[in-house]
Amino acid sequence: MGDASARRLMARFNTAVSVMALIPILTFLYLLSIGSVSVSGAHGLTGVYVGLALVIAGLGFVLGQQLIRDMVRRLVDANQRLQRLNDQQAAFVSNVAHELRAPLTVFKGALDNLADGLYGPVGPEQVQPVAMCQREVGRLKRLVTDLLDLSRIEAGKLPMVQQSVVVQEVLRASIQLFEVQLKERGLRLTVELAEAPLGVTGDPERLEQVFVNLISNAAKFTPRGGVTVRARRAGEAVRIEVEDTGPGIAAENLERIFDKFERVGESEEGSGLGLPIARDIIGLHRGRLWAESPPGQGSRFIVELPAAAQPQGAAS
C-alpha cells in the first residue's frame, strides 16, 4: 500500500467514524421529537442517571473510536513497512539477476566457442568438463533469466508488446525446438492445430516462452509414449493443450506446481519458476493456465486466451 492510498484509507475511516457519531445524536433527537424521552422528565435522581448514562456512552464511543483508529493506523503502518520491504527485496533480486546476466552471457559464449574448437582443438579429456561447464552455465543463465522475469512481473514492469498473433505460428516455432530431441528419445510428437488462423492479441515472444516451457516440461517428464500439442477455438477463447504420457501429477499438486520454487517431480533439472511465470504471462494476456491429470493418463496443461475479434469478412 502506497503513502497516498494509506492516507486515503485513513481519511475514509475518519469520515466513517464521524458519520457513525451522528447515529446516537440523531437517535436521541428522534426520540425527543416523538416524545419517547422528555428533557423536562429528567430531573432529580433520574436526571443524574440520564446525564451519567449519556456521559458514559459518549466516553465509551470516543475511547472506542480512538482505539480503533489507533489499531487501523498501526495496521496501515505495518502494511506499508512490509510493502517497502517487499519492494526492496524485489529490487535486490532484479539488480543481482541483471548484474549476473551479462558475465554469464560472456562465459557461455566463450565456452561454446571453446567447445566448437574456435580456440584450438579440444583434447578428449577436456570434452567432458567443457560440456559440463556449458550445461551448468546454461542452467544458471536460465535461472537468472527466470528470476529477472519474475521480479519484473511482480513489480508490474514486464515489457510486453500488444499485437495480433496467430497462435499456430507461435506454436509451430515452439514445437520445432523439440522435434529432434523427442525423436532421438523415441517419443511420439502429435500436433493437432485448427486450420483456420487462431488470432489472439499479445506478445508473441512471451507466448512462445509459455509454450516452450510447457512442451519442455512435457518432454522432460515423459520417459515413453509421447507429447501432443493441440490448438482450437473454444467459444470466445483460443484453447491450447500440451499433453504427455508421463507419470502425471497427483491431484493435491495440480495447483501447488504453479507456486514459486515448487518442484514435486523427480527431475534433477529446473528451478520451479517456469510454471508460475507462465501463469503470470497468460494472466497478463487476460487468459488462464491450469493443469489436469486424470489418473494413469499423464498430464495436460491447458491455456485459454481471449480470441481476437475476427477481421471483417474473415471466415472462422
Ligand code: ADP
Ligand atoms: P521446473 O523448472 O522445475 O520444471 P516448472 O515450474 O516448470 O519448474 O514446473 C514445476 C514442477 O511441476 C516440476 O518440477 C514438476 O514437478 C511439475 N511438472 C511440470 N510439468 C509437468 C509434467 N508435464 N508432468 C509432470 N510434472 C510436471
